[in-house]
Amino acid sequence: MPYKDKEIEKLYYTIGEVSSMLNLNASQIRFWDKQFEIIKPHKNKHGNRLFTTKDIEAIAKVNELINEKGFTIQGARQYLEQSPEMFDDKREQAIAYLRLLKEKLSLLQE
């Protein structure tokens, strides 16, 4: 089977790969690794981090919360804990939207 490796998705990514993938400083990724439970890379024999795609998604989410939406680390952590369906953004938005509708409707009915 030629080219076999090239067609198989990698299981693990190094911190450098993740760093350039997401355009984030490696030290920042290490820092978040300490701060967020959802980022839990494996480590090889000498302590190097091995990230799965799940880890990478988690890092991307943290990045969004902190650098785009303007949460503190604490706030992001809290946000993530409160929405276990966190990686389903559509659902999240829909729920928020419905909540808003419900509120406003109850006001309307006076």
Place this chain on the structure above:
Amino acid sequence: MPYKDKEIEKLYYTIGEVSSMLNLNASQIRFWDKQFEIIKPHKNKHGNRLFTTKDIEAIAKVNELINEKGFTIQGARQYLEQSPEMFDDKREQAIAYLRLLKEKLSLLQE
């Protein structure tokens, strides 16, 4: 007319009143006043702040965003800008908006 003032809602509140109402330090309120456009108390001739209920609601909202939800000042500002309808109290607009929401809701309920 006895007790007249006690039964009429105040138009303006001093910073001390707001401070104890919301259990916030006055310096923090002054600071937020500088940071958030939606907090815009009137000032009397010699500069004392006069807060309306609208201002107080705005402060309460900022407090919620920062101290409960964990936004940074920047993030809270950005959040508030992205949902202007929340503090737009003009009745007519609100009603028109609710009518729209109702429509959408009936669509959603299928």
Place this chain on the structure above:
DNA sequence: GAAAATCATGCCGTACAAAGACAAAGAAAT
């Protein structure tokens, strides 16, 4: 005189970034 204001400065924690040290992986030289 208690509470308001405006500065200025102080200060503490957060959120990284830089520093320093070590390991692995080629080239180059012996």
Place this chain on the structure above:
DNA sequence: ATTTCTTTGTCTTTGTACGGCATGATTTTC
């Protein structure tokens, strides 16, 4: 082949800049 050098990537630890108020100091208003 093995040693040495250099580069590159990773690690942990420590430093630091900035955000977010708090605290005077001083003056004025209620």
